[in-house]
Amino acid sequence: MQTSVSIRDLSLNFGHVKVLEHLNLDIKDGEFLVLLGPSGCGKSTLLNCIAGLLDLSDGEIHISGKNVTWKEPKDRGIGMVFQSYALYPQMSVERNLSFGLRVAGMKKEEVDKRIARAAEMLQIEPLLKRKPANLSGGQRQRVAIGRALVRDVDVFLFDEPLSNLDAKLRADLRVEIKRLHHRLKNTMIYVTHDQVEAMTLADRIAIMKGGVIQQLDNPHAIYNKPVNLFVAGFIGSPSMNFIDGTLAGRVVKADGIDVPVDRYDFAPETGNFSGDIVLGIRPEHVMVGEAAASQPVQFESELEIIEPMGSDTIGWTSFAGQTFKFRCDSEVPLEEGQKLRLGFDPARASMFDAQSSERI
């Protein structure tokens, strides 16, 4: 597949503040790429650079095979959807949708045809005559998506489009965006700090921190094989258990307990690493009670706190003197203070060099 958006060596400074530095990113045609990261890591900045709303300090941006680094936003073949909707308040929905087309001097019939198509796709036909003030948040965001839709662009840019909406609406619109992507097959770049959105929508996720892409991979790999401690801790809820220990040979020693990790899938470049490590185990990979018996690593622990979530339950215990969470079915009978048998499989765990915090 041909690349749709290529970012080469992009740097961006606000005065002396370096927000993005030597960033490289290739996005395939028709791919849904999610930029995920904590607040202030430069996601919006990157998106604004791609849109042409910010001048780069260095580097190049190519869209659909053309170098657009110096091009105006409108000449880049992009459409953008903002968190705050950014609908023109004094224009009706219809005029909001047609604004870009009118600016481009398009014929009336063609404008009407495109608006009808977008309105049908987003189910906003009954709203066309209304002003944005008379719409609900979800409807506003649909109109905002429609504004990008009518312009028939190659690349959609979304900047946290759902974060102003309540949880239920967010889930609905999330599915709708996915449906839209299946139907249009455009390239989409989607900024969020909601990991559920990222995992459910993305073909690939780019996890960012401090303006640097930490890991760029499909959701499965991001979840199961995080490349460093930051990614491991950022993805997953409740977050991964981290156990400090020392690796010697194929055994991790943590607070006097030996954990055999010969089943662990070491990265090829690790070699015969030994020294301080962090062992990461996802709470949902921990087995409780009977089920623990089949696990390679087993231990007994006292249950301190129970958090019932409805669908499942999170229990807080300790392992090797450190906090340890597990997640189990809500039907499992649990009681605070109870002694529990827990087990996990190192093959599903992650291990990180304590010094570099890289995966080993």
Place this chain on the structure above:
Amino acid sequence: MSNPATISTNVAVDAVKDDLQLSTERGPRPKPFFTTNRIILYSILVVACLYYLFPLYVMIVTSFKTMPEIRFGNIFAPPVEFTGEAWAKAWASACTGLTCQGLSPGFWNSVKILIPSVIVSTSVAAVNGYALVNWRFKGSEIFFSILIFGSFIPYQVMIYPLVIITRELNIFGSIWAVILVHMVFGMPILTLLFRNYFASLPVELFKAARVDGAGFWRIFFEIMLPMSLPIIVVALILQVTGIWNDFLFGVVFAGTQNYPMTVQLNNIVNSAQGSPEYNVNMAATILTGLVPLVIYFISGRLFVRGIAAGAVKG
């Protein structure tokens, strides 16, 4: 019911119920009108009102009296012989220096000065403010600082240089000189006003319009301007009252033929010939103050409506 715990809870609930029935507080809290705070507040308001309205009352009453009645009567008493002569004289035949045409030429001069200066200064300031917020250029911050600094320099300092400039431009002593000066002096404060207003609008609106392909003027006219009604009204009030009430620039730059209303009012009131005609003076003063007053009443209402319209969340 054999469980003792259940029984004791029920007893507790009954006790609470009894307590509730005794209480009398229910529904909206009563708001007594005559509280100490209110009495103090309203007394102060009434005094302040009288303080401002009394002189106005005296002026209006006096302007409808004849001169003999003013000379011998009580100044607070309403007119015995109600007459509009003083008003007619103030408007059409009172002597302002050499000519005796009343205030009317001054009124039209003021209008001729007001309209172009208000329109031009407000429009230019709106574009300035918009450019300063949304189209930052190299040095735009410095440019803005200089502009703001300009609004703190006392007018008197700049009068002599401005006289020379307008003389060199060959417009000194004409209406155009006054217009130019008003435009220049209105610019800093109006630009500040518009800049702050545009800065308070969400920047995404501007970005969305850029992505939609609109340029500088298109965004200004189609996106920004329709949202700026409240601030335009504020700017208009400021400029209209400021320019209408101006005396200094009119006296210096306009030339005798083009004196604005304020200058002619001064000439009527301070004219040396004859005994002072208080009724004419009062009428002339009210006439001169009428325009800003009317603007307040009209635009005040517009202003509220403008704010309501501007409170649309995009």
